[in-house]
Amino acid sequence: MTNRVDFDQYTADYNKLLQERTDFFTKDDGYFARYKVDLVKSKLKTPPRRILEYGCGIGRNISFLQKCFPEAAIVGTDISAASLDIAREDYPGVQFILEDESLSNHDTFDLIFIAGVFHHIPVIERDKVAQKLRQRLSSDGDIFIFEHNPYNPITQRIVSTCPYDDDAVLLRPKELRQRLSGAGFQVKETDYCLFVPPSLPKLIWLERYLARVPLGGQYVLHAKK
Known part of the structure; x- marks a missing residue:
């Protein structure tokens, strides 16, 4: 594996780089975020009171997250100080913390949301x-982790050509399940997603069957937990 990517170098161009590699699927740069948060909401029985986005960039x-869970207090953490500076400007009502600096070991969350972080x-x-994530989850909390599918050749191509994925080592679902089980989590389910582009809205219903x-x-x- 190459040296770990310094995300501080990509904060200004992050959205542009992502759009360049995914516009074949959708030109809406908010689609993937909205899709994931909506999917999480559909699987929760109780709205969370406290949410942690680990690796919020x-x-x-x-x-x-604010739209789907308007009553929740949201905390975002990341290892990139420059990314967090941008996030603070855009979302002044949200607490953003440089990972491992200020978040108390006693802080727990009803929902931990992680998207595209573990492969880094x-x-x-x-x-x-x-x-560490298990320590941060409340006793009846839920954690959702989205990861690139290493079995999908298009995903593999996107990752291999993306400069901020130079350090990426993709995880098979089995590895992620084993690591969470080994940490004491109870893994409930693993689902594949993002099959149908939003340009084919009449086929979106197929996602739940796939x-x-x-x-x-x-x-x-x-x-x-």
Whole structure:
């Protein structure tokens, strides 16, 4: 694996780089964030009171979390100080914390939302991160982790040509399940997603029937403490 990517270098161009690699699927740069948050909301039985987005970056998912869970207090953490500076400007009502600096070990959350982060975590550190996330989850909380699907050739191509994915080591769903189970999580389900582009709205309903087919652009793991 190459050296870990410094996301501070990509904060200004992050949205542009992402759009360049995904506009074949949709030209709506908010689609993926909205899709993921809506999917999480559909699987929750009780609205969360406190939400942690681990690896929030510049805050692309924050507005959708706010819309879907308007009563929740939201905290975003990341290892990129420059990304958090942008997020703070755009979402002044949200608390953003540089990872491991100020978040108390006693802070717990009803929902932990993670999108496209684990493939950037060095393999040797993934178990430690899983254990840390379990400490941050409330006793009846839910964690949802979205990851790139390594079985999808288009996803593989996007990752291989994206400059801020130079350090990416994609995880098979089995690895992610094992790491979370090893940290003490109860893994509830793993579904594949992002099959149908929004330009084909009449076919979106197929997504729920394809959730077990390992061809979606990404997959989502749902676990509890």
